[in-house]
Amino acid sequence: MTTGFCQALSALMVGGALVLGALQMALAAEPPLIERLEALSDADYDDLLDFVEGNALFTLYHEAGHMLVSQLDLPVLGQEEDAVDNLATISMLQSGDADMDHLLSQAMLGWFLSASDAYDDLVFHGEHDLDLQRGYRMLCLMVGSDPDAFGELAADLELPGDRVETCPADYDQAVAAWDGVTEAHRKPENGGGLRWIEVRHDPAPEDLAPFAELLKETELMEVVAQEMDDLYRLPAPVLFRSTACQEANAFWDPDAREVILCYELLGAFAELFLEVLAEDD
Ligand SMILES: [Zn+2]
Secondary structure: OOHHHHHHHHHHOOOOOOOOOHHHOOOOOOOOHHHHHHOOOHHHHHHHHHHHHHHHHHHHHHHHHHHHHHHOOOOOOOOHHHHHHHHHHHHHHOOOOOOHHHHHHHHHHHHHHHOOOOHHHOOOOOOOOOHHHHHHHHHHHHHHHOHHHHHHHHHHOOOOHHHHHHHHHHHHHHHHHHHHHHHHHEOOOOOOOOOOEEEEEOOOOHHHHHHHHHHHHHOHHHHHHHHHHHHEOOOOOEEEEEEOOOOOOEEEEOOOOEEEEEHHHHHHHHHHHHHHHHHHO
């Protein structure tokens, strides 16, 4: 843990100076999530929803990336997980929406918060890089795309100066790679062509209802689905669906051609936020 890291978190999650180390806390004796949400102050609850929203949006772009790789038969050099993390990050950076930098920062911090600091828990053979590596790669693309907007955050999170200097090249390369492989599948500037993506919100269990509501209100799935439909000529219908899965997950199902976002994953983002908040009390 470093002071710089805490400062970055405090700056982003107004309402408490948050500290790391919370993830070691035992969950066993916790009351149900819904009760802990109800006990939050309005400010903390708003911050929690922000955190969940940012992480959910990043997840949707990430899964949309898997959908594109699969449906457009895109070549992937290196790990697909890295490639679609890059797509999610650059899509959010290029959105032109003023709130998007904040949401992206929440998602980037999510990797820092979920990272295990116990060596035995690290998985070196997984499909994904380690959480901290994913967080730092996102941060590098962010500061690479806009040093003025994200330079301070990079300094707070102790991204070394010599690494920061190489980040604009990382960002340019990631953008060029995605532009290059998707160019042949792009719709003309003014849209047109068939629209293939539908969105469906399945009913949520009672304890996850606040997150199903958040998803509907913020229209995150609709935003990502529409962007994919605006930009790319897909070969077949695709469904973006939020549902209860009995696991905290999100995935692209190539057989059903569905991007699935599980309500349990949104609950897990909330748990992560609450753990850090509790550590501060
Ligand atoms: Zn993935």
